[in-house]
Amino acid sequence: MIRHCWTQLNLGIREWIEGLTGPEQKKTALQSGFWPRIAHSFIHIIPIGATGAVLYLTISQTYWTDPSEPYTQTKLQALQFAAKLYEVFICASLASIIFSVLRRDLVGNDGVSFGSLVSAFNFTQLSTVFSAEFWMGFGYRRSRRSSVSLLALLSIGILLATAAGPSAAIAVIPRLGWWNANPFGFIGLFGDQPVYTVNLPLKDIWPDVLDSSHLPSSSCREPYNLQAESCPGLGYESLLQNTLYWQNNADMEGFGRPSALEAWNITALESSIATKPFSRPLSAFLDCYHYDTSRGEDYGTLTSTPTLVIAASPFNILYRSLVLSKPELWERSVIQVDSVGPSPPKKPFVQVMCIDVIHDTDYNDTGIVRFPNHGILTPPFSKSQTKGWNYLCESWNGAPNFYKDQQFNVKASQLGDAAHLKQHMDGNSAYLSWVDFSQNTSISPSITAAVQFPLCNHTAPAMYACTIDARWLPTRYWTEPTADTLIHTTGGDTQDFFDTVHEAGDSVSPHPIRLGLDWLDALNTKLPTSNTTTTIESLLTKMYLHPITKCGNGGDQEGEIPAQSLEAVLGFVIVDGLARVGLGSNYSLTPGGNVVDVDYGTAIYNNSPNSYSWVPISPGDLRDMPLWSNVTFSCKRYGYGYGFGTATTAIALAILCLHALVALAAILKVVVLDRTTTSGWDAYGHMFALAWKSHPPTSGILDNAGVGIRRLETWKERVVVRVAKEDGDLQLIFRDEDVGSEYGKLRVDEAYG
Structure with a gap:
């Protein structure tokens, strides 16, 4: 032919x-x-x-x-x-x-x-x-x-x-725009589409209940040390530095007003991954820009930050291995985490609502402390609710509120230890005690906290009752490696956060994360220099008591602690602890196609994102790999494309x-x-x-x-x-x-x- x-x-x-x-x-x-x-x-x-x-x-x-x-x-x-x-x-x-x-x-x-x-x-x-x-x-x-x-x-x-x-x-x-690129295109050893995993099941990355089983070691509950990065309370030093800077460069009584919103950003936490936390008073989301100080405390404060074990994924593999080795190939690129297992990635989302108990007549008459059951935004999130939130400036009754009609009350005498309270008040120190209502009511917040401060010339301390609602919110993780070293998530500004909540819809459980007292002990460990003062108490003391509460010479000069700034500090502490869940896990990179060759091995990344080791796949790895969480990436580059x-x-x-x-x-x-x-x-x-x-x-x-x-x-x-x-x-x-x-x-x- x-x-x-x-x-x-x-x-x-x-x-x-x-x-x-x-x-x-x-x-x-x-x-x-x-x-x-x-x-x-x-x-x-x-x-x-x-x-x-x-x-x-x-x-x-x-x-x-x-x-x-x-x-x-x-x-x-x-x-x-x-x-x-x-x-x-x-x-x-x-x-x-x-x-x-x-x-x-x-x-x-x-x-x-x-x-x-x-x-x-x-x-x-x-x-x-x-x-x-x-x-x-x-x-x-x-x-x-x-x-x-x-x-x-x-x-x-x-x-x-x-x-x-x-x-x-x-x-x-x-034409010019953002276009798809293969994030693994330059790793020849693993093929074009290797399988990247966090060596944890999803239930251990975003658990519904946090207790001692989610601590990497028992040492996390010992007096504060800097060795265990995945311990919940490791962020203390960084939070202390940032909150002191915040305190020295902002008008404490002005928080919640539009001119002071930028002061709520803390841009560095103690970890090997650079993240950008986000915090705003809920009143700022409700278009309450007329801000009425008499009504400002009707709303709580929300705080969020990336989950570090997920934020480390693009940071470890893509940023360290690809971008730093060949930066010219990744100019103006965005690397995104699309999914973890079958679900979108999530991040901790914490709301704190505090009220001044001293002005509560029930407390003064009966000694009963009432923790707030309002001022917190709860699922289900729907389009009608997210679009109509500006009316909440006038009335909170129409807002979605999981805790409506619930009573979270406790006698003041049952808060913490009386001897420790006296030591703190005599030493001009804040005193924090947790109250867990999960055993008493079917509907309860993640945890509640009572914070007490000494007042000049007063026998009774000032007290704030705070309700804390913590959840995992679906989001999007991304980094622009040649522009900055931050891992970003959606929800980083007011409108973006509303869009994120709206996208979450009914996927967020109405029940919050339960924060167990043993996990909270690891978040709030005692200081090595004190037998009684904890990290959060030290933070609150340095934040509020010295610059604000002043006793004059024979006078009675007192500064008032704004509830919303207290909410922000507690929110940052808790959200930073939640962000560290699972951080001690390794990360693995295996050949594509979900086919594991025992002789070929796997790259195991340790906690340091600067290095990885090439190890054979052990029988234990083969047994556990089906439980590991696959992380799916995508990459977009700015330039000419189709x-x-x-x-x-x-x-x-x-x-x-x-x-x-x-x-x-x-x-x-x-x-x-x-x-x-x-x-x-x-x-x-x-x-x-x-x-x-x-x-x-x-x-x-x-x-x-x-x-x-x-x-x-x-x-x-x-x-x-x-x-x-x-x-x-x-x-x-x-x-x-x-x-x-x-x-x-x-x-x-x-x-x-």
């Missing part, structure tokens, strides 16, 4: 060259055989292939190049040239399809209308649609079905030919795909359904030569048409191509003249002059 094809190709080339220089030879108008039909379809292959290529690039959101790369403009100009060639091939394909149908009808029984014949040669011009010959082509008397099909094909051809140029340019030339960014791109691709479908249908018809193929008369010159050598019409159809044709009925007349029996020449005649035995139809595989 190959030898036969090569022989035919050589003969064809030789005949073509001889035809260019020698006398005009007779040619075959109707050809039989399979190979002529195949050759007739080749013109469609290039534009169909190009359409498939640009469609793949667009659907896959393919990144092409960085704007700063050398010769980028030269490459773009080359693609403009390629787009023009693409347009030329599309128009050539359309011409082949249209003239194939036109030739078939010309040599058939009924021919084509004179108007359709003229319109076919002008299909690349949009003005053809507005011409009389185009529209009159629908109206000739016989074989109207054939007329309509040809005119429909002409209409599609005109549309596609007109739009081919801009559509090809839009599809071929990339994708469905705009409606014009979608329209352009739809036009190109329409041509591809028409071309595929034409190939199917010619190769499979037809038994012959036609050639010739695919240019004005060819048809003009045929008309010139044909017999002039005798019926008077073209009388007085030497200057132009105005009579509409003329365009409806049918024309056909026939063989003159007298001399065997082809003739272009009107169908009404094809009578008697003067003309005959064309024969297959016969050459004509």
Whole structure:
């Protein structure tokens, strides 16, 4: 077969060259055989292939190049040239399809209308649609079905030919934007898609109950030390530094007002991963910018930060291994954690609502401390609730509140240890005691806390009762490694946080995380320098008592502690502890396809993101790996690329795909359904030569048409191509003249002059 094809190709080339220089030879108008039909379809292959290529690039959101790369403009100009060639091939394909149908009808029984014949040669011009010959082509008397099909094909051809140029340019030339990239593309050892896991099950990354089983070691409950990074209370030093800075650079009584909102950001916590916590008074979310100090404490304060074991994922693998080794390849890139196991990643979301107990008449009369059951936003989160929260400035009754009508009361004498309380008050120190209502009520907050401060010249301390609601909120983790070293999450500003809550919807359980007292002991350990003072108490003491509560010489000068700033401090402490859950786990990277080769091994990352070790997979690893949590990444890079960014791109691709479908249908018809193929008369010159050598019409159809044709009925007349029996020449005649035995139809595989 190959030898036969090569022989035919050589003969064809030789005949073509001889035809260019020698006398005009007779040619075959109707050809039989399979190979002529195949050759007739080749013109469609290039534009169909190009359409498939640009469609793949667009659907896959393919990144092409960085704007700063050398010769980028030269490459773009080359693609403009390629787009023009693409347009030329599309128009050539359309011409082949249209003239194939036109030739078939010309040599058939009924021919084509004179108007359709003229319109076919002008299909690349949009003005053809507005011409009389185009529209009159629908109206000739016989074989109207054939007329309509040809005119429909002409209409599609005109549309596609007109739009081919801009559509090809839009599809071929990339545009600036954010595009998908393979985050593992530069790690040759692991293949293109390795499996990255956190060596913990999901229930241990985001547990519903936190107790001693979630502590990495019993030493976490011992007096504060800096050795166990995954202990809940390790953030004390960093929180202390940040809150003291906050205290020294902000108006404490102004928190909650719009001018002071930025003071609620703490941008560094003690860990090997840089994160950006977020805290705002809930009143700021409710558009309460008229801020009424008498009503400001009706709302709690919310705080969130990334879960560090998840935040370490892109930081360890992608940032350290990829970006720092080849920063030039990751300029202006964003690496995102899409999922952990089957679920979206989450982060701790803590709300704290505190009230001043001293001003509570029940406390003064009965000694009962009432913890607040309002001022906290609880699931289910829905669109109607998130969009209408500004009305809550006037009334809290319509807000979603899981704790409504619940009573969280305890006698003041039952709060903590009386001897320790006296020591703290005498030593001018804050005193914190936890109260767990989970054993007493079916609906209870995560934990409640009573904070007591000594007051000058008062026998009774100031007391704040705080209700704490902690949850895991679905979010999105991302980092822009060449811009900063932070791991970001959604919910980093007011509107962004609302969007995050709205997306969470019903996926957040109405029941909060239960914070066990043993886990809280590890969060609030005793200081090494004190037998009684804990880390949180030390933080609150340094934060509030020295700069705010002052005793004058014989006077009574006291500063008032703003409840919202107290809520923020407690929120930061608890959310930082929650962020450290599971942080001591290793991370593993194994070959792609979820197929583990024991000899190939796995890369185990330890707690230091600067290094990893290459170890064989142990039997214990094989046993535990099904329980590990797969982390799925995606990466976007800013630069030139392909994708469905705009409606014009979608329209352009739809036009190109329409041509591809028409071309595929034409190939199917010619190769499979037809038994012959036609050639010739695919240019004005060819048809003009045929008309010139044909017999002039005798019926008077073209009388007085030497200057132009105005009579509409003329365009409806049918024309056909026939063989003159007298001399065997082809003739272009009107169908009404094809009578008697003067003309005959064309024969297959016969050459004509």
